[in-house]
Amino acid sequence: MRKILFLIIIAVLTYFGSTYLFSNLKKAPKITDFASCEKAGRPIMESYPRQCQGPSGKMYVEKTDNRDLDTDPIILAPDLSRPLVSPLNLAGEARGFWFFEGQFPIKLIDDKNNVVATATAKAKGEWMTTEFVTFSATLNFKNPEAKKGELILIKDNPSGLKSQDQEIRLPIFFQKMNDSIEKINVTKKVSPATTATSTDSGSEEATSSHNN
Structure with missing residues (x-):
């Protein structure tokens, strides 16, 4: 008798357990995008754009409209x-x-x-x-x-x-x-000291020629 009662209790628990599990599975929302993932209460990553992690680990990215923004850095x-x-x-x-x-x-x-x-x-x-x-x-x-x-x-x-x-x-x-070296060489060729020496030499030659 006890054995029969025990089997009946097991059968009843199995029935209600299966019914409860099936009911929850049926009610579980289907996740296809960020909105449905968020609605299902799944974890949200506060990045930009936001991301939601589905039951399988798949990430769903929130769609944002940036077409009207100047997006270039x-x-x-x-x-x-x-x-x-x-x-x-x-x-x-x-x-x-x-x-x-x-x-x-x-x-x-x-x-x-x-x-x-x-x-x-x-x-x-x-x-x-x-x-x-x-x-x-x-x-x-x-x-x-x-x-x-x-x-x-x-x-x-x-x-x-x-x-x-x-x-x-x-x-x-x-x-x-070598760009800076070239500039330095160019500067030396037209240095004020060289110009002054050339001018002084020219003046001395002109004076000597005039005296003769």
């Missing part, structure tokens, strides 16, 4: 129209969505796509915004053989989605060491 210093030397201390501004954890990568290449230097731009204020945020970075490098190159600012993209990739390339010139 701005280099305030140095003047990139002038030849650059190491160390290259950059100062500029970029929209908050260019940063992740307050930074984004920078690369310096020559005209043959060889990497000359890399650095990390770091925000100097609150970066989780759509507004411009000031940043700074320093690149140390050996002067390359090439005279031309590019400074590449790369939007940090933690999602890994190609659709979120973005970069800008700014043409630059490298300062060549």
Whole structure:
């Protein structure tokens, strides 16, 4: 009798347990994008744009409309129209969505796509915004053989989605060491001392000729 009662209790518990589990599975919302992931109460990463982690670990990125924003970063210093030397201390501004954890990568290449230097731009204020945020970075490098190159600012993209990739390339010139030497040589050829000596010699010859 006890055995039969025990089996009945097990059967009842199994029935109600299965019913409860099936009911919860049926009610679980289907996650297909950031909105449905957020609605399901999944963990939200407070990046920009925000990201939501699904049950399987998949990340869903919040869609943002930046079409009306001037999204390109701005280099305030140095003047990139002038030849650059190491160390290259950059100062500029970029929209908050260019940063992740307050930074984004920078690369310096020559005209043959060889990497000359890399650095990390770091925000100097609150970066989780759509507004411009000031940043700074320093690149140390050996002067390359090439005279031309590019400074590449790369939007940090933690999602890994190609659709979120973005970069800008700014043409630059490298300062060549012999440029300053050539200028010095030119200056010596027209130095005031040489001009004065030539003038004095000419005056002496003219005076001597007049006396004769």
